[in-house]
Amino acid sequence: xxxxxxxxxxxxxxxxxxxxxxxxxxxxxxxxxxxxxxxxxxxxxxxxxxxxx
Amino acid sequence: xxxxxxxxxxxxxxxxxxxxxxxxxxxxxxxxxxxxxxxxxxxxxxxxxxxxxxxxxxxxxxxxxxxxxxxxxxxxxxxxxxxxxxxxxxxxxxxxxxxxxxxxxxxxxxxxxxxxxxxxxxxxxxxxxxxxxxxxxxxxxxxxxxxxxxxxxxxxxxxxxxxxxxxxxxxxxxxxxxxxxxxxxxxxxxxxxxxxxxxxxxxxxxxxxxxxxxxxxxxxxxxxxxxxxxxxxxxxxxxxxxxxxxxxxxxxxxxxxxxxxxxxxxxxxxxxxxxxxxxxxxxxxxxxxxxxxxxxxxxxxxxxxxxxxxxxxxxxxxxxxxxxxxxxxxxxxxxxxxxxxxxxxxxxxxxxxxxxxxxxxxxxxxxxxxxxxxxxxxxxxxxxxxxxxxxxxxxxxxxxxxxxxxxxxxxxxxxxxxxxxxxxxxxxxxxxxxxxxxxxxxxxxxxxxxxxxxxxxxxxxxxxxxxxxxxxxxxxxxxxxxxxxxxxxxxxxxxxxxxxxxxxxxxxxxxxxxxxxxxxxxxxxxxxxxxxxxxxxxxxxxxxxxxxxxxxxxxxxxxxxxxxxxxxxxxxxxxxxxxxxxxxxxxxxxxxxxxxxxxxxxxxxxxxxxxxxxxxxxxxxxxxxxxxxxxxxxxxxxxxxxxxxxxxxxxxxxxxxxxxxxxxxxxxxxxxxxxxxxxxxxxxxxxxxxxxxxxxxxxxxxxxxxxxxxxxxxxxxxxxxxxxxxxxxxxxxxxxxxxxxxxxxxxxxxxxxxxxxxxxxxxxxxxxxxxxxxxxxxxxxxxxxxxxxxxxxxx
Numbered sequence: 048x049x050x051x052x053x054x055x056x057x058x059x060x061x062x063x064x065x066x067x068x069x070x071x072x073x074x075x076x077x078x079x080x081x082x083x084x085x086x087x088x089x090x091x092x093x094x095x096x097x098x099x100x
Numbered sequence: 101x102x103x104x105x106x107x108x109x110x111x112x113x114x115x116x117x118x119x120x121x122x123x124x125x126x127x128x129x130x131x132x133x134x135x136x137x138x139x140x141x142x143x144x145x146x147x148x149x150x151x152x153x154x155x156x157x158x159x160x161x162x163x164x165x166x167x168x169x170x171x172x173x174x175x176x177x178x179x180x181x182x183x184x185x186x187x188x189x190x191x192x193x194x195x196x197x198x199x200x201x202x203x204x205x206x207x208x209x210x211x212x213x214x215x216x217x218x219x220x221x222x223x224x225x226x227x228x229x230x231x232x233x234x235x236x237x238x239x240x241x242x243x244x245x246x247x248x249x250x251x252x253x254x255x256x257x258x259x260x261x262x263x264x265x266x267x268x269x270x271x272x273x274x275x276x277x278x279x280x281x282x283x284x285x286x287x288x289x290x291x292x293x294x295x296x297x298x299x300x301x302x303x304x305x306x307x308x309x310x311x312x313x314x315x316x317x318x319x320x321x322x323x324x325x326x327x328x329x330x331x332x333x334x335x336x337x338x339x340x341x342x343x344x345x346x347x348x349x350x351x352x353x354x355x356x357x358x359x360x361x362x363x364x365x366x367x368x369x370x371x372x373x374x375x376x377x378x379x380x381x382x383x384x385x386x387x388x389x390x391x392x393x394x395x396x397x398x399x400x401x402x403x404x405x406x407x408x409x410x411x412x413x414x415x416x417x418x419x420x421x422x423x424x425x426x427x428x429x430x431x432x433x434x435x436x437x438x439x440x441x442x443x444x445x446x447x448x449x450x451x452x453x454x455x456x457x458x459x460x461x462x463x464x465x466x467x468x469x470x471x472x473x474x475x476x477x478x479x480x481x482x483x484x485x486x487x488x489x490x491x492x493x494x495x496x497x498x499x500x501x502x503x504x505x506x507x508x509x510x511x512x513x514x515x516x517x518x519x520x521x522x523x524x525x526x527x528x529x530x531x532x533x534x535x536x537x538x539x540x541x542x543x544x545x546x547x548x549x550x551x552x553x554x555x556x557x558x559x560x561x562x563x564x565x566x567x568x569x570x571x572x573x574x575x576x577x578x579x580x581x582x583x584x585x586x587x588x589x590x591x592x593x594x595x596x597x598x599x600x601x602x603x604x605x606x607x608x609x610x611x612x613x614x615x616x617x618x619x620x621x622x623x624x625x626x627x628x629x630x631x632x633x634x635x636x637x638x639x640x641x642x643x644x645x646x647x648x649x650x651x652x653x654x655x656x657x658x659x660x661x662x663x664x665x666x667x668x669x670x671x672x673x674x675x676x677x678x679x680x681x682x683x684x685x686x687x688x689x690x691x692x693x694x695x696x697x698x699x700x701x702x703x704x705x706x707x708x709x710x711x712x713x714x715x716x717x718x719x720x721x722x723x724x725x726x727x728x729x730x731x732x733x734x735x736x737x738x739x740x741x742x743x744x745x746x747x748x749x750x751x752x753x754x755x756x757x758x759x760x761x762x763x764x765x766x767x768x769x770x771x772x773x774x775x776x777x778x779x780x781x782x783x784x785x786x787x788x789x790x791x792x793x794x795x796x797x798x799x800x801x802x803x804x805x806x807x808x809x810x811x812x813x814x815x816x817x818x819x820x821x822x823x824x825x826x827x828x829x830x831x832x833x834x835x836x837x838x839x840x841x842x843x844x845x846x847x848x849x850x851x852x853x854x855x856x857x858x859x860x861x862x863x864x865x866x867x868x869x870x871x872x873x874x875x876x877x878x879x880x881x882x883x884x885x886x887x888x889x890x891x892x893x894x895x
Binding site for chain 1: 153201204205208222223224225226274275278279282285286302305308312
């Protein structure tokens with residue numbers, strides 16, 4: 048049953064990674080605008096060879 | 101698309117219907133040069149897809165004045181940009197016209213119009229665009245002009261709070277919720293085995309789980325829940341008992357007892373209750389916070405005034421930031437610009453619209469040498485003025501130096517929560533100490549256990565949550581009906597109101613077009629007679645008649661006699677004309693109802709009348725009807741020429757106050773308050789700012805929430821004006837819901853207390869009771885608010 052110590056360690060580590068990812072996203076401003084990307088993704092690029100910067 | 105006919109057509113760009121001249125380009129029809137210009141710019145850059153995503157996405161561009169010279173001024177530029185170095189500049193602009201996906205598409209392709217713009221990103225809800233550009237190829241002014249050219253004029257104001265709001269929010273509530281939620285989830289997992297029962301040979305797990313629970317509780321208490329301790333401590337120092345005190349006490353006791361039980365191996369502790377409590381409390385806080393990105397409640401005159409003024413020095417014009425304007429400087433104000441400081445008219449025909457300042461809707465003519473007060477908008481040609489007072493000392497802006505604006509408004513809005521939690525805390529402390537004293541002589545351990553159990557169980561989690569959840573539900577109901585409240589306390593304040601004070605112009609009347617109509621068959625000669633007579637009068641109705649009739653030949657006039665408030669009689673070309681009220685023209689007032697009318701008779705023959713439909717907002721009658729139980733006042737800066745029309749609404753002349761200065765308005769509100777009234781002020785202009793601030797609840801009424809509105813507690817869209825009675829009733833329902841949910845949470849507390857005082861509270865009971873009460877409260881408040889809103893027809 049001592050495998051459970053290892054499993055607990057793994058689960059906490061994994062959870063901490065997710066918490067860290069959330070913090071990173073928050074700091075990065077990914078939650079600042081929750082609406083515009085939903086519209087942006089529906090807009091098609093038209094056929095021009097200009098590259099966006 | 102609607103078929104274009106000869107008389108009516110729809111503009112390809114802005115979608116406005118127009119008649120008359122059409123402007124064509126590439127077989128598209130436009131209503132004005134401006135709209136066509138925008139299309140040309142877009143088609144040259146191959147951006148006509150703009151028109152494919154939505155029909156008529158543009159804004160009307162009848163106005164064609166570019167005035168961005170001030171953006172060359174380094175001191176102004178530095179205020180506006182977010183970041184600049186030798187190569188690039190980053191700036192954020194507020195574009196009120198952003199409204200559809202076309203806007204997003206177009207504005208994010210700015211570099212196809214001008215490659216010097218590297219990057220542009222839209223924040224749709226905030227209506228902002230973030231632009232990064234090469235500052236040696238294109239300057240700020242050119243960027244703004246480019247935005248203007250494609251139909252998105254940025255609203256530039258140095259003092260607008262809209263921008264500050266977005267940068268100011270840095271209290272990491274979300275992070276604290278994340279930590280609390282993370283720990284809560286893990287602690288629950290580690291607590292479950294204990295509740296389900298561990299066999300004797302698994303008891304070493306119990307210790308491990310216990311220590312892990314402590315480990316996870318530490319960040320919850322000292323990071324997520326820390327603000328409860330600081331707030332409770334700060335309040336205690338100010339001798340205030342608010343809800344944070346029992347909450348902080350609960351958190352502290354939970355943590356200490358958990359640690360004590362686990363270290364001494366006497367029990368499993370309450371780690372899951374603790375983490376759950378903090379998590380739910382923080383979620384409640386998060387829900388309560390509502391931000392309107394595009395609305396500002398804190399505006400003052402500075403967001404109304406322009407950023408810079410054209411100052412004339414040595415025969416040259418130069419833009420100067422408003423704060424640098426000095427006495428004696430000569431300024432030039434053009435059509436539609438606002439006069440920023442009290443000044444003397446030196447040159448030009450001043451015809452100034454003071455509607456925003458005084459509420460008076462008719463432009464005022466000023467003669468040379470006369471003092472023109474700040475806040476007026478020049479209509480017509482450009483004028484030159486000499487500044488006599490600095491901006492901050494002007495007649496209008498002085499209002500902001502008044503104590504109502506400088507005073508910190510602390511206890512203006514007391515919430516139910518504050519009142520109740522004080523008594524709650526006292527009762528809680530009494531019960532906990534009583535149970536401690538009861539058990540102490542015989543069994544001190546049980547005494548301590550009972551004492552802490554009481555503090556744990558009675559921790560007013562559900563109480564703390566009932567207000568935020570009800571209020572946030574109510575707020576979104578108001579929001580959906582275009583009534584934007586500054587924060588949740590305003591809902592409770594709304595329920596307390598018993599007096600309504602209305603401003604007139606712009607608040608109960610709709611600005612713009614007036615509903616004048618002619619009900620008389622006049623020939624051209626008679627029309628010019630009427631025009632001649634009316635053009636001699638300064639009465640607003642006479643002016644409206646003149647505007648309506650248009651330019652007519654002026655005839656010779658004699659024996660002109662104007663009887664104030666009644667009418668005019670005169671002799672024109674030998675014809676006697678009487679024009680005015682029915683009594684004045686001597687006819688019976690039978691067919692004209694609901695409108696005011698000006699009757700005409702020439703040579704004793706009655707010819708008919710002009711009717712003036714007052715553009716009062718819909719539903720004014722319902723709001724003011726006496727059955728509502730509200731005292732209603734009218735407080736106008738305008739002349740009293742509409743007194744007669746408004747009398748049916750307000751009944752009593754003593755409740756209709758005209759010709760009030762901004763200061764007087766404020767004083768009247770103050771007087772009403774000192775008579776014990778809870779005053780809600782509804783206004784729209786700068787002249788109401790003082791009264792709005794002084795009142796218990798200031799509501800700015802506006803036809804476009806993105807436009808300027810004075811600082812207030814709430815902003816009401818003019819279209820929802822008729823729903824005001826429903827809003828008031830709904831706010832009362834909301835408060836009732838809070839009271840009911842408080843009763844529910846008390847019931848849970850009493851159930852929990854009956855276990856707690858015996859000192860036999862098991863962690864399992866606490867762990868079940870706390871989330872259960874929370875869930876009940878949240879579901880009850882949201883369902884009840886929904887039903888109440890349905891009942892008031894707000895959903």
